[in-house]
Amino acid sequence: MMQQDNLAEELRAVLLRLAAGQLTLTEWQAWWAEKAAAVKKLISPGDFSRLNRAPSIYGPNSFMEKCQVGAERYLQKMQITFSHSGVYARAAAEEQRVYNQQKKAELAENRRQSQARLERNRCDPEGLPFYRDFVDIFVKRANQKPHLPAELAAFSPEQQVQVAEWLQNERCNALAGVLADLDWQITCNELELHQHGFKMPYMTYDDLLHDFTCRMQGDEWPEEAGGDE
Numbered sequence: 001m002m003q004q005d006n007l008a009e010e011l012r013a014v015l016l017r018l019a020a021g022q023l024t025l026t027e028w029q030a031w032w033a034e035k036a037a038a039v040k041k042l043i044s045p046g047d048f049s050r051l052n053r054a055p056s057i058y059g060p061n062s063f064m065e066k067c068q069v070g071a072e073r074y075l076q077k078m079q080i081t082f083s084h085s086g087v088y089a090r091a092a093a094e095e096q097r098v099y100n101q102q103k104k105a106e107l108a109e110n111r112r113q114s115q116a117r118l119e120r121n122r123c124d125p126e127g128l129p130f131y132r133d134f135v136d137i138f139v140k141r142a143n144q145k146p147h148l149p150a151e152l153a154a155f156s157p158e159q160q161v162q163v164a165e166w167l168q169n170e171r172c173n174a175l176a177g178v179l180a181d182l183d184w185q186i187t188c189n190e191l192e193l194h195q196h197g198f199k200m201p202y203m204t205y206d207d208l209l210h211d212f213t214c215r216m217q218g219d220e221w222p223e224e225a226g227g228d229e
Contacts, residue, residue, distance in 0.1 A: 007038055012080060015071040018064075021085030025060040028067060033156075047074045054149060058099045061091035131200045132221050134193065135208060138179060139215045142172040172216070179208040 014031055017023050032039075032051070040048050050070030056062035065088040075082045146167035152160055185191035186202055193200040205211050205222065215221075 004042060007035070007042055010035070011039060011042065012075075012078075015075055016080070016082050018068050018071040019075060019082040019084055021068070021087035023064070025064055028064065043074065047077070050074070054147075056092075056095075058092065059095035061088050062095050064088040065092040128201060128204060130195045130198055131202075131204065134195070134200060135179075135211050135215060138175050138212050142168075142175050142212075142216060144168075144171075146171065176209060176212060179212050183207045183209055 014023070014028075018028060036052060039051070047070070050073055051067060053063060053066045053070065056066065068088050072082060072084065146164050148160060148164060148167075152163060155163065182191070182193075186193075187207075193202075202208075206214075
């Protein structure tokens, strides 16, 4: 009982500092990683979920702002007076502005590259660039780093890395399974793949699964290896 009282007092002190904008990202994450399991037994599931937030795509201050909101909700519920600081919110707004600006520039560049690729592919009478792009989309998806759920915040960095590797391997296996099914449909059921009105070639190099596997291992397309592109 005394340990629970001590934890409740420690939680109160930490959340007051969080509300006041006095905690750094490192301080909060270190404390939460150590205490989250015990805190989960102390407070309601709703209160816990509002503190156990997933990392923000915008940046650390956006994450801290979400945690601060959860802290203040809990303090209000417990009728504990606190001092609010807008330091996280101001920094989060700047993070979101920069992120949106970068995404807008990336979108414009992706559109430019897609249009250039389309024009290049249309000049290829065999449609091979369409096929290569199709396979490489799967390679790109397979290489994307997985997003870990907030429930894993209490895991050690080594454990999080291991889980991320497992998730990425499962994603790769799932994509390979899709390509294997497509190979079967093409071979056995006369499935055809078309893009922008062009029929994509098949078995110019090998089947989809084999080409995907080779690209995942770092092999270049034959034309690329020869420096034609």
